[in-house]
Amino acid sequence: MTESDWQAAVPMQGGRRRRVGYAVALLVSSAGGLVLEIVAGRMIAPYVGMSLYTWTAVIAVVLAGFSVGHWIGGLMTEGSLRSCYRRLAWLLLAAAATAGACLPLIRLVSPLVLGGTGDPILAIVIFTTLLFFLPSLFVGTVSPILTRLAVLEMPGRPGVAIGQMFALGAVGSIAGTLLAGYLFLSWIGSTWTVVAVAGSYLALALGFAAAARLRALEAAGLAAATGAVLLAIGLPTQRLAALTPPCLSESDYYCINAVDYTAATGRPAKLMVIDHLAHGINDRDDPTILHSSYIDLIDVLLPERLEPERLDPERLNALSDGDAAFEALFIGGGAYTLPRAWQARYPKARQVVVEIDPEVTRIAETHFWFDPGGLEVRHEDGRLALERMAPERRFDVIVGDAFHDFSAPPHLVTREFAQLLRRRLAPGGFYAQNLIDSSEDPRFLYAFVATFRQVFAHVEVWVDLDQLGAGARSTFLIVAGDAPSPRPQLASARHRWVIWPDEILNPRLAAAEVPILTDDFAPVGRLMRSVLGDGL
Incomplete structure (x- = not known):
């Protein structure tokens, strides 16, 4: 399909509504990507601590995922309006699946990756990559496709459309950062924040699937894939209790646990663990026992x-x-x-x-x-x-x-x-x-x-x-x-x-x-x- 044919295929009616839809999709997907980046540091803290190395790995891996995703997404902008909607539905479903998979995956891969005695920085990078590269990649593919669709709605002013979409992506990223740091982690914790991000991606996927008016066979395939994804995540999540937060309390700063230490001391005592490090042992009956x-x-x-x-x-x-x-x-x-x-x-x-x-x-x-x-x-x-x-x-x-x-x-x-x-x-x-x-x-x-x-x-x-x-x-x-x-x-x-x-x-x-x-x-x-x- 040529450029003129593609533009001609865009319906004249409903352009404003479609532009609003693209803007909302870009805002939500961009926010989700940054929410997951902020949450990533908290999720891995009980396993590797919270240090300069962990944050460096998280930021680098997420940015790498975004970059590869943008590149791939740019290659997927060709085709009809309906085909772009179809691709967005499948890509957002993949983003939802890989984001949700972080919950059971972190408990499965942590003993495998972190149990060796090799280079600690390499171990942290591999651990972070296994968890967060694919979610970042799949959500990164969304922006180029949505930007291309926005340009089609404003064929006479492509620069304006591109600038608006870039700005909306940045606003979404800012909103995601603020929501994660000041709202989600404080009120629902990292586990349910990941669930919320995966749910938002899934909702966008279903919205684009509906807009694409998929044929019966493809709609059935998408529904089956969605069910398979939920089952694949849900079964190990249930078995590993991955929806159970790893912390007694997850504060704005730390993952805090209280561990019964009675067996080690022979007296009623508890050990405080913050992230992955012991921070004090208290004897219940005699505070002077140190x-x-x-x-x-x-x-x-x-x-x-x-x-x-x-x-x-x-x-x-x-x-x-x-x-x-x-x-x-x-x-x-x-x-x-x-x-x-x-x-x-x-x-x-x-x-x-x-x-x-x-x-x-x-x-x-x-x-x-x-x-x-x-x-x-x-x-x-x-x-x-x-x-x-x-x-x-x-x-x-x-x-x-x-x-x-x-x-x-x-x-x-x-x-x-x-x-x-x-x-x-x-x-x-x-x-x-x-x-x-x-x-x-x-x-x-x-x-x-x-x-x-x-x-x-x-x-x-x-x-x-x-x-x-x-x-x-x-x-x-x-x-x-x-x-x-x-x-x-x-x-x-x-x-x-x-x-x-x-x-x-x-x-x-x-x-x-x-x-x-x-x-x-x-x-x-x-x-x-x-x-x-x-x-x-």
């Missing part, structure tokens, strides 16, 4: 580093209601394990907990026996909270326990942040940062120490003696302040720790040639690449 080594160490360090008389029981009992035994700030709440312990042990301490996610606090209250009474809880970013506090506010101890996947967020490990911490510490106070890194070559640890040594007079690296040589990664505690800890070795009923001696640490630090972490340059993901691989 299972996590680094939390236990901070608890032991407190009386070591503060003046001994400040925690003397007689002095504590004599304090008036307005006085505080000490002031503590926690950047990151998690299960609120240590604040809860210090509530019990030092009821007259003044504690502030900055936890960015209100849902984490709610889960700690409802599932981890945390009582916020007597504490100040602030739901905002930790660095922002420090900057907003009154200039005279000081703390005897600041605990850094905010995590983004395996590491603290990059803006909480920089030289500028260290300077802010130093201004907030009272004389004799100290900062304690939990840090996970490679046991053999902890390059992020080296960069962190080198950075904080530019601000603090003393920076210590504490290690758990029982963790040495026990695995590919270790949990360290960095302690920074204006004075060293009184003793280089400490012990509790459960753990033993030692300061990494400078005569061993300093040569390794010099040989590592790691960068100073700044607000302008903090390559945390690159420095922790080996740890990422161990976590998959």
Whole structure:
């Protein structure tokens, strides 16, 4: 069919209605594509965490799918109006099928792709590609065909039609981004958001099938294909419980779970898991039982580093209601394990907990026996909270326990942040940062120490003696302040720790040639690449 024949085949009547239909279809399909992109990061977080690598993979895979889809869609614009409608129906059905298939597929392929010990970045890219490339490809084919149809309705002004469709596609993408980030994930969660996207694609497919006035045989084929798709997705979805959200609570920030830990401790206890990382173990009946080594160490360090008389029981009992035994700030709440312990042990301490996610606090209250009474809880970013506090506010101890996947967020490990911490510490106070890194070559640890040594007079690296040589990664505690800890070795009923001696640490630090972490340059993901691989 020639260009003139094709244009002549477009009915004169109903042009405005068809243009509106094309616009709606483009808006909905473009929005669905971006909704799925945003949801993709949340879906894979319980399996691979939420890091720069995961978001890079998601964005690259989705854009690759769109690009290939646009190319293929451009090749499918030839033919009659009815044939274009028919193609759109089948392509949107394929988009619905592949989008819905993500739900059972993620549970099927995750142990296969992520169970090896190969390159972690490659594993994340393959995992993301298997899940999200085809949905992006099929929905990407829609835009060129719809744009071609819009041009046919405005043969005298093709540039205007193309510009309008490009703009509508961008508006749909913006709407999808906003809907996913501010509405869908907060109200219905990632699982049902995917169902909604697949449903919207299916509705568009059926609409174009009706507009194409398919012959009986082809209509029956489309109906059979639709039924087969729903059955193919539904059976494994039901068997794998894929419509059951993988989280106890899916907040604006995290996938949060509460795991019964009684069997491991021999006492009623729970473990909080955020995305795919443990964030605290709470004992129901005795808050002062601290299972996590680094939390236990901070608890032991407190009386070591503060003046001994400040925690003397007689002095504590004599304090008036307005006085505080000490002031503590926690950047990151998690299960609120240590604040809860210090509530019990030092009821007259003044504690502030900055936890960015209100849902984490709610889960700690409802599932981890945390009582916020007597504490100040602030739901905002930790660095922002420090900057907003009154200039005279000081703390005897600041605990850094905010995590983004395996590491603290990059803006909480920089030289500028260290300077802010130093201004907030009272004389004799100290900062304690939990840090996970490679046991053999902890390059992020080296960069962190080198950075904080530019601000603090003393920076210590504490290690758990029982963790040495026990695995590919270790949990360290960095302690920074204006004075060293009184003793280089400490012990509790459960753990033993030692300061990494400078005569061993300093040569390794010099040989590592790691960068100073700044607000302008903090390559945390690159420095922790080996740890990422161990976590998959």
